[in-house]
Structures are given as C-alpha cells and as structure tokens.
Amino acid sequence: MAARSERVEWGGGGVHWLARLFDYKPFLIFMCLLPAVGLLVVFLTYPLGLGIWLAFTDARIGRGGEFVGLFNYELLFTDRIFWMSVGNTILYTVVATAGKFILGLWLALLLNRHLPFKSFLRAIILVPWIVPTVLSAIAFWWMYDAQFSVISYVLVDVLGWRDTYINFLGDAWNARWSLIAANIWRGIPFVAISLLAGLQTISPSLYEAALLDGATPWQRFRYITFPMILPILAVVLTFSVLFTFTDFQLVYAITRGGPVNATHLMATLAFQRAIPGGQLGEGSAIAVAMIPFLVFATVFSYFALARRKWQQGESNE
Secondary structure (H helix, E strand, O other): OHHHHHHHHHHHHHHHHHHHHHHOHHHHHHHHHHHHHHHHHHHHHHHHHHHHHHOOEOOEOOEOOOEOOOHHHHHHHOOHHHHHHHHHHHHHHHHHHHHHHHHHHHHHHHHOOOOOOHHHHHHHOOHHHHOOHHHHHHHHHHHOOOOOOHHHHHHHHHOOOOOOOOOOOOOHHHHHHHHHHHHHHHHHHHHHHHHHHHHHOOOHHHHHHHHHOOOOHHHHHHHHHHHHHHHHHHHHHHHHHHHHHOOOHHHHHHOOOOOOOOOOOHHHHHHHHHOOOOOHHHHHHHHHHOHHHHHHHHHHHHHHHOOHHHHOOOOOO
8 A cells, every 4th residue: 555655646746747847938938849940940941051051062963062162152253144143133023022012002002992892802802812823924924925925916906006016035124024024913912912901900090180180192191001001011021022032933934034044033043053954052052142132131121120119100219
C-alpha cells in the first residue's frame, strides 16, 4: 500500500510539474510557434540560404559548383542584359504600382458610394485577381497577337483610327507597356478592395460635420479620407511593390523576356539563366541581387508605419 501511495503521489507531482511548465508563458509561446518556425525553416530559410550560397559558386545543372566569391557579380556588372532587366524591373514596378493605386483608389471611392447592385459590383471587381495568372496571361497574349489582336481589330477595322495592326509584342517598348497594362489590370482589385475596407471604417459623422462647415468634395477627400486611409495605403503599397517587383508568371507567360530580351525582369532573367541556361550560380546571383530592393521597400514601410502620429493622420511636428 505504501509503494502504491508513493506511485500515485509521484504521478500527481509529474502532472503538476507538466502543468506548471505549460503555464509558463515563454515556453507556451515557443511551443505554439515551433510548427510555424519549422515550416519556415524547411520551405523558406533553407531555399533562401541555398540560393545565396549558389550565388557565390559556379554551379551548373548536373554539376556541383566550387566557391568563386564575387565572380558572378563581376560578370553581371558588365552584363548589358542584366542592367536592362534592372531598368525594366524598376520601370515595371513604379509605373504599374502607380497605375494600380490611382485606378484602385478611384474604384474604391466609387464602390463606397450608394450604387445599385453594389454587392454584385464588389464581387465582380475581384475577378481579375482570382483568375489564375497563367489564364490571364494567355488571354492577354491573344489580345496582343500581331495578327488576331482584338484591340487592333477594333482600332483598324471598326473605328478606322489606324491603318495597320499594332505590333504589341514584337516591338520592345510596345511589349513593355503591354506587360505593364496587364499587371495593372490584375492588381487593381487587390488595391481597390483593400482601400474600400479602409473607407468603410471612416465614420460618416466626419463627412457630415465637414458638409456643415461647407467643405468641398476635394477638401473632404484631402482632410478626411486621405489621412484616415493613409496607414492602410502604406501597407497595401508595400505589398503591391513586393508583388510587382518579384512578378514572374505574367511576364514569362506572355513574352518570355522577348523580344530579344527586351522585357526581361530580374526574376525572369534569373530563371532563364539558372534553369534553361543551366547556370545555377549566375541565376542565383541575379535573384540575390533583388534582395536589397525588397529589403529597402520593407524597411521603409516598417519605419513609416511605426510613426504613431503619422499613422493617425496627424503631423509629426
């Protein structure tokens, strides 16, 4: 009986010790985060670390590489196509992001009004965002076709505004602007719906007070709407810049970097050098060269959002 009593007490003490351990907040936080940290290490940290390592080697497909230091970056520094892809990426990101935000904000303000079938319109506006990227790319590829473009057909055969069909994808600058237009079309719903959610949080009493004071529509937008949605605008802007800067599917599916490498972004050029070209080291170096741009965008957004007065739409004076 004594031995049995000791076993019961020892078991009760063990359970009590385990309960106290799980009541310890740092340990509980660690256990809750452990599965997520494990997934990030396996699927994010390891590939990222491997890519950074390959950027400093001369690895090729089917052959392990040797450490070559900054040799790949020295090659890129004198590579005209690489610098063209950097310029294309910056142009693509800046123009597409600006277009998405101008049109997205206008659409959000429009959908925030009392319109008939407002719920249906809000659902329809998501279609460009939820359609698979490759399917959208195929549709745009057909719209931009040199012989069967519906845009050229309307401009030439229907309206008679032009004498010849537009060479959308055969001319370098036409191809660049065509890709930017396709990206804007896909990105508008994300911006519009996100900003619409912010507009829904603004109290109508603020607008009523402004109307009583005789504020014009522009003054209401400048002094009420814009400051109130500025924090959301900053977050959406950050994600939009990251998504656009690292865009791959849309560009590769429509032009594959052509004509003559004129529409390569850094992401598509990295893939072309690494996989079809077999130069894993050089492709990884191009991909790693994207990191400073992405870190700058993220850090800029973080410090901007950390300013509490700015976040509340107030001045920092």
